[in-house]
Amino acid sequence: MTDGAQTEKPTLRTLAQATGFAVATVSRALSGDPRIAAKTRAKVSEAAARLGYVPDRAARRLRTGRTQVITLLLHTEHEFLGFTHELLSGITEALDGTGYSVTVVPDSPGADRLAPVRTILRNNLADGLLFTRIETFDPRVRFLMEADFPFVSHGRTEFAAAHPWVDFDNEAFARAAVSHLVARGRRRLGLVLPGEKYTFTQHLRYGFLSAVREAGIDHQIVADVTLDSPHDEIAAALTAARRGPAPPDGYVCVGEVTALVALAVLADTGAVHGVDADIVAKRASPIFDDIRPRIASVREDLRATGHAMAEMLLRRMRGEPPEQLHRLFVPQPRFDVPGR
Amino acid sequence: MTDGAQTEKPTLRTLAQATGFAVATVSRALSGDPRIAAKTRAKVSEAAARLGYVPDRAARRLRTGRTQVITLLLHTEHEFLGFTHELLSGITEALDGTGYSVTVVPDSPGADRLAPVRTILRNNLADGLLFTRIETFDPRVRFLMEADFPFVSHGRTEFAAAHPWVDFDNEAFARAAVSHLVARGRRRLGLVLPGEKYTFTQHLRYGFLSAVREAGIDHQIVADVTLDSPHDEIAAALTAARRGPAPPDGYVCVGEVTALVALAVLADTGAVHGVDADIVAKRASPIFDDIRPRIASVREDLRATGHAMAEMLLRRMRGEPPEQLHRLFVPQPRFDVPGR
DNA sequence: TAGCGCTATTGAAACGTTATAAATCGGTGC
DNA sequence: GCACCGATTTATAACGTTTCAATAGCGCTA
Numbered sequence: 001m002t003d004g005a006q007t008e009k010p011t012l013r014t015l016a017q018a019t020g021f022a023v024a025t026v027s028r029a030l031s032g033d034p035r036i037a038a039k040t041r042a043k044v045s046e047a048a049a050r051l052g053y054v055p056d057r058a059a060r061r062l063r064t065g066r067t068q069v070i071t072l073l074l075h076t077e078h079e080f081l082g083f084t085h086e087l088l089s090g091i092t093e094a095l096d097g098t099g100y101s102v103t104v105v106p107d108s109p110g111a112d113r114l115a116p117v118r119t120i121l122r123n124n125l126a127d128g129l130l131f132t133r134i135e136t137f138d139p140r141v142r143f144l145m146e147a148d149f150p151f152v153s154h155g156r157t158e159f160a161a162a163h164p165w166v167d168f169d170n171e172a173f174a175r176a177a178v179s180h181l182v183a184r185g186r187r188r189l190g191l192v193l194p195g196e197k198y199t200f201t202q203h204l205r206y207g208f209l210s211a212v213r214e215a216g217i218d219h220q221i222v223a224d225v226t227l228d229s230p231h232d233e234i235a236a237a238l239t240a241a242r243r244g245p246a247p248p249d250g251y252v253c254v255g256e257v258t259a260l261v262a263l264a265v266l267a268d269t270g271a272v273h274g275v276d277a278d279i280v281a282k283r284a285s286p287i288f289d290d291i292r293p294r295i296a297s298v299r300e301d302l303r304a305t306g307h308a309m310a311e312m313l314l315r316r317m318r319g320e321p322p323e324q325l326h327r328l329f330v331p332q333p334r335f336d337v338p339g340r
Numbered sequence: 341m342t343d344g345a346q347t348e349k350p351t352l353r354t355l356a357q358a359t360g361f362a363v364a365t366v367s368r369a370l371s372g373d374p375r376i377a378a379k380t381r382a383k384v385s386e387a388a389a390r391l392g393y394v395p396d397r398a399a400r401r402l403r404t405g406r407t408q409v410i411t412l413l414l415h416t417e418h419e420f421l422g423f424t425h426e427l428l429s430g431i432t433e434a435l436d437g438t439g440y441s442v443t444v445v446p447d448s449p450g451a452d453r454l455a456p457v458r459t460i461l462r463n464n465l466a467d468g469l470l471f472t473r474i475e476t477f478d479p480r481v482r483f484l485m486e487a488d489f490p491f492v493s494h495g496r497t498e499f500a501a502a503h504p505w506v507d508f509d510n511e512a513f514a515r516a517a518v519s520h521l522v523a524r525g526r527r528r529l530g531l532v533l534p535g536e537k538y539t540f541t542q543h544l545r546y547g548f549l550s551a552v553r554e555a556g557i558d559h560q561i562v563a564d565v566t567l568d569s570p571h572d573e574i575a576a577a578l579t580a581a582r583r584g585p586a587p588p589d590g591y592v593c594v595g596e597v598t599a600l601v602a603l604a605v606l607a608d609t610g611a612v613h614g615v616d617a618d619i620v621a622k623r624a625s626p627i628f629d630d631i632r633p634r635i636a637s638v639r640e641d642l643r644a645t646g647h648a649m650a651e652m653l654l655r656r657m658r659g660e661p662p663e664q665l666h667r668l669f670v671p672q673p674r675f676d677v678p679g680r
Numbered sequence: 681t682a683g684c685g686c687t688a689t690t691g692a693a694a695c696g697t698t699a700t701a702a703a704t705c706g707g708t709g710c
Numbered sequence: 711g712c713a714c715c716g717a718t719t720t721a722t723a724a725c726g727t728t729t730c731a732a733t734a735g736c737g738c739t740a
Binding site: 009054067084085089101102104231257261264268285291 | 414442446464627
Binding site: 351352363364368371395396401404 | 725726727728729
């Protein structure tokens with residue numbers, strides 16, 4: 001108890017006493033203020049390192065209003081396999097060592113998607129926001145642009161004003177998928193789309209339709225279900241289509257789940273993958289290499305995506321204008337067909 | 341500018357002015373202190389609701405030392421499909437409305453697993469901790485018990501002292517898996533285990549071995565690879581075993597990935613699932629229903645797990661003793677074989 | 681009516697930081 | 711010798727909350 005003071009958590013006052021400078025000087029020295037003499041700065045940093053000083057986040061936050069927190073709105077309804085894991089890993093990786101921490105808040109697409117954003121701004125819970133599943137005129141994007149609050153969206157909008165985004169080129173994916181299937185002689189392609197409101201749905205549809213038209217082949221966009229529908233509903237819709245007069249002989253699948261469902265439907269209706277129909281898919285996880293029969297697929301690297309989003313957000317928070325802040329991940333033109 | 345005061349973020353002082361009480365009174369009234377007159381409390385709450393008062397987290401944190409943050413250490417190396425997504429969804433769900441937020445910090449099993457924990461305690465970054473992939477004598481558990489810091493582990497340890505945990509009964513799973521395969525006439529079972537250090541590895545091995553011995557059948561624990569090994573290494577090991585003198589006719593798979601790899605190995609070596617061998621698996625995501633051939637599986641409900649972990653942590657943080665705080669999810673005794 | 685004991689309220693201090701404005705100091709110019 | 715200057719440093723206030731110790735009010739008892 002007598003020497004307890006030694007183990008106390010060091011604060012600016014501790015450093016001030018240790019160096020002989022005033023608290024204010026120490027603070028400014030640590031922040032690298034050029035108006036503090038270089039020698040003083042060196043002394044203070046040395047003492048800080050020696051005593052293991054770490055600034056108190058709460059105090060800094062109270063004083064400056066900055067939280068040192070970045071929040072990810074986590075889409076809860078549906079998951080592309082591994083999406084959350086990979087994206088989060090990329091984000092934490094990029095933020096490692098920056099002093100920022102990542103909090104996760106659920107984004108329930110059924111509920112008001114704006115509500116969590118409002119709460120975060122109102123209660124000052126974060127300095128920046130990341131979110132996914134962007135709508136063409138996403139209310140969150142509109143709100144945040146008006147509030148001039150830093151964010152990066154995973155996906156684009158159709159607003160006129162520029163905002164930071166990272167996206168995967170789903171139009172190119174759809175085109176490539178179609179031409180892959182066409183090259184294999186397929187003449188009637190099926191597609192299950194995500195919900196109508198999402199921007200990437202428009203990109204997928206456009207890419208798919210224009211490629212299909214250019215190739216002069218037939219197509220079918222499966223009605224009444226989306227990627228987020230329960231598996232059995234997707235299966236039912238695909239089964240109905242297979243039993244119809246002109247079943248597709250090729251499928252473009254936007255996620256692993258749809259691909260697996262399509263594969264199951266083929267099997268369950270007595271069709272053989274590679275013979276009666278081919279499937280190509282976009283995947284986030286490496287599991288496709290292990291699926292038999294092998295499915296051709298293109299990988300969306302969500303770890304890299306998360307990394308890029310977090311880095312871009314840091315830049316935006318540092319004040320960079322949004323005009324240059326966007327990045328489109330373009331899929332490899334060739335589909336990986338897992339090796340023999 | 342003249343009426344700008346109206347839009348200022350309300351603080352305790354605002355409420356004090358609005359109600360005529362002192363700041364201290366308002367604070368205590370809102371915290372429900374019984375020494376404040378009921379009428380006063382009512383008045384204050386009414387004003388708080390009317391003005392939309394929300395306590396400032398930074399200020400509260402600075403004053404009390406409590407962060408209102410719960411941190412999840414996210415195991416980055418390997419993911420059981422959907423694990424992260426489901427677990428996180430369960431956690432955020434349980435914490436919704438409690439005022440706690442969830443931050444995510446990477447837990448790299450290659451690196452020092454204790455390091456992030458040390459940082460969190462030292463810099464007071466959270467009030468409680470959740471983590472997975474528990475080792476038999478997990479250094480994080482030991483450290484946190486010594487520091488008397490609230491946490492809930494996803495998995496048990498072999499320490500004598502009690503600590504809060506949530507776990508899945510992997511021993512029961514292994515037993516059930518074996519008896520399922522035995523009932524189908526299988527006589528030589530293969531198993532791929534997680535890394536040796538993890539507690540659940542011991543549970544799986546014990547359950548597997550004792551069930552196998554009771555049934556008087558043969559077995560093979562695949563050597564040199566773990567669940568976390570690269571897919572191709574697992575595949576190579578399984579393939580080698582299949583080509584050996586006595587290939588297994590049944591596989592117990594602890595995750596989706598292993599199951600898919602095993603299935604692929606069967607296909608690639610010309611064996612037929614359901615004829616030459618059967619696979620049973622533990623799964624976290626619902627995708628198994630879509631795999632063909634159908635694989636019998638038991639589900640570990642990670643959303644419920646996350647929910648239970650977060651709720652338990654809240655109770656622990658409220659001061660409940662650890663002795664009663666644990667919960668074992670026992671698998672359904674029957675394996676789901678996806679319906680026809 | 682003075683004093684007591686109780687309830688309800690309050691003033692002030694503190695948590696650790698940063699920003700503003702002011703102070704210190706050696707040297708310069710006149 | 712005095713006012714002034716630039717370069718450093720410092721005292722102080724403030725961010726919004728909680729809590730300790732003190733105060734005010736008031737009905738009761740002696």
